[in-house]
Amino acid sequence: MIKVVIKDSIKQGEMKEVQVERTLSGDYILTEHPEIDVVVMPEKSKVVVLPKTDQTDYVYKIQDRLLGYLTKRGVLDLGSIKAGTIHGALEGTYPKEPPEGENPLQVVVFNVAQFIEDQRPIYTFHKEYEQELEKQLTMPDREDSTDLGEIPQDTFKGSIPKTGFPTRGIYRYNY
Numbered sequence: 001m002i003k004v005v006i007k008d009s010i011k012q013g014e015m016k017e018v019q020v021e022r023t024l025s026g027d028y029i030l031t032e033h034p035e036i037d038v039v040v041m042p043e044k045s046k047v048v049v050l051p052k053t054d055q056t057d058y059v060y061k062i063q064d065r066l067l068g069y070l071t072k073r074g075v076l077d078l079g080s081i082k083a084g085t086i087h088g089a090l091e092g093t094y095p096k097e098p099p100e101g102e103n104p105l106q107v108v109v110f111n112v113a114q115f116i117e118d119q120r121p122i123y124t125f126h127k128e129y130e131q132e133l134e135k136q137l138t139m140p141d142r143e144d145s146t147d148l149g150e151i152p153q154d155t156f157k158g159s160i161p162k163t164g165f166p167t168r169g170i171y172r173y174n175y
């Protein structure tokens with residue numbers, strides 16, 4: 001894992017520290033998002049968004065949101081967004097040589113890092129909510145639980161008797 005400091009050439013001076021993994025083929029993988037991995041391929045001028053685990057509607061919406069974010073910021077070409085060759089992947093291309101002469105790799109990585117940073121509060125909220133819900137279910141408060149013996153036993157509880165119904169149907173089915 002490499003920590004890279006990138007600079008936004010459009011805003012002149014805004015910098016971010018991003019954890020990036022570099023592959024043998026020269027591609028960059030941003031893995032900080034909890035649901036997706038983002039692969040930036042400088043030789044092909046392509047951004048590929050992969051799900052970390054299973055492809056679900058939730059993960060697809062995150063991928064779509066990221067590609068929409070990059071498109072609205074002018075990083076990706078709108079007509080280039082399509083399904084990737086890997087199951088569950090979405091991809092889009094960016095221009096090899098922008099008109100103002102910025103480094104396209106830095107612009108792409110900076111904007112992906114900005115998206116991940118913007119989405120971080122949402123994921124921390126979801127994580128904390130799930131932890132709190134699990135805590136409420138596994139360790140309930142005194143008012144939400146009962147002691148053993150607090151609810152008296154009955155000889156018959158529920159709607160289906162253990163011995164079957166007293167009046168069976170014509171086919172003599174027992175439940």
